[in-house]
Amino acid sequence: MQDLIASSLKYQNNTLSVLDQYLLPHQQVWHECDDVASMRDLILSLKIRGAPLIGLGASLLVAHLAEQGTDKVALAQAIDDLEATRPTAVNLMHCMAKLRIALQQDDYVTAIVSAAVTLFNEDIALCESMANHGAALVSSGDNILTHCNTGALATAGIGTALGVIYKAQQRHGDIHVWVDETRPLLQGGRLTAFELERWQVPYTLICDNMAASLMAAGKVDKIFVGADRIAANGDFANKVGTYNLAVLAHFHNIPFYVVAPLTTLDVNTACGADIEIEQRNSAEVRGVSGSFGEALWAPTNANVYNPAFDVTPAKLITGWVLDTGVYDQQQVLVGELKRLV
Numbered sequence: 001m002q003d004l005i006a007s008s009l010k011y012q013n014n015t016l017s018v019l020d021q022y023l024l025p026h027q028q029v030w031h032e033c034d035d036v037a038s039m040r041d042l043i044l045s046l047k048i049r050g051a052p053l054i055g056l057g058a059s060l061l062v063a064h065l066a067e068q069g070t071d072k073v074a075l076a077q078a079i080d081d082l083e084a085t086r087p088t089a090v091n092l093m094h095c096m097a098k099l100r101i102a103l104q105q106d107d108y109v110t111a112i113v114s115a116a117v118t119l120f121n122e123d124i125a126l127c128e129s130m131a132n133h134g135a136a137l138v139s140s141g142d143n144i145l146t147h148c149n150t151g152a153l154a155t156a157g158i159g160t161a162l163g164v165i166y167k168a169q170q171r172h173g174d175i176h177v178w179v180d181e182t183r184p185l186l187q188g189g190r191l192t193a194f195e196l197e198r199w200q201v202p203y204t205l206i207c208d209n210m211a212a213s214l215m216a217a218g219k220v221d222k223i224f225v226g227a228d229r230i231a232a233n234g235d236f237a238n239k240v241g242t243y244n245l246a247v248l249a250h251f252h253n254i255p256f257y258v259v260a261p262l263t264t265l266d267v268n269t270a271c272g273a274d275i276e277i278e279q280r281n282s283a284e285v286r287g288v289s290g291s292f293g294e295a296l297w298a299p300t301n302a303n304v305y306n307p308a309f310d311v312t313p314a315k316l317i318t319g320w321v322l323d324t325g326v327y328d329q330q331q332v333l334v335g336e337l338k339r340l341v
Ligand SMILES: CSC[C@H]1O[C@H](OP(=O)(O)O)[C@H](O)[C@@H]1O
Pocket: 049, 050, 051, 052, 147, 148, 149, 150, 151, 154, 155, 159, 160, 161, 187, 225, 226, 227, 228, 238, 239, 240, 308
């Protein structure tokens, strides 16, 4: 398989490597991965994360195993095992479905490798398209609020919502970003801040509970977030805390956009209530850990509610920014999204 290089995932000299996003921004550690158990651990521990990226990482591993001579039965099991790691981000299921089709071909090794490479290169192009469509919605001087991390670290390209912000900054040169730190795993404070600094985009880091007062003070002009799964009716699941922002944006009449590639759209899921929300380990809420070590502040046995995502209803969304264009509520209401796939 050819070399494939992205910000936090690379296949180089027949070796698959993952940048440990749990240790960013203060440590940059790459992990080599050549088996399903390792990839499952990397995905479950969010060392590799981001809806598009986990699908691409899993796909490259299966392609690597195929080239190494793994038999069809073991490859089918690998696809099933990887698909079962995280239930919400549909990009993973999209990628695994493509590999299952490839596995049915006579020359399944070539077909799987070709599918994995295509998925990777397609994602780069999808990011560019989303960014161009989304950047057209940004005005000079905008203060944009974003949640979690949706940049190059989470995709093979420049990202989804953060790709829009990056492209808008290239065009205007005067935007500012409010970055939700995004508890409990701090993808915003650790990863989005890291990426915006790299891109020299002015930003201000805030705790998630500060967004409301910024909106009330008129300091937020637009909100752009990513998605893990968009249902057929336009409802979507995204990092927990996204719904909070959507309700606040609606109350304050602030445009609220979801940015995602078509691989995030799941027309087989009718509405947001049908999206399975990943429940994560209690320890993530009782304290925090990362490259700095760990801190435990809650009682050791504190009961915890820790959904990784929440669901935002279509009625709170101003626009859906996809690689195919921008869609408003009226278009989504009449089923425009379903016609895209
Ligand atoms: C372009 S990434 C989309 C999505 O994935 C993130 O979740 P996680 O960090 O748990 O993988 C977050 O919800 C992003 O908005």
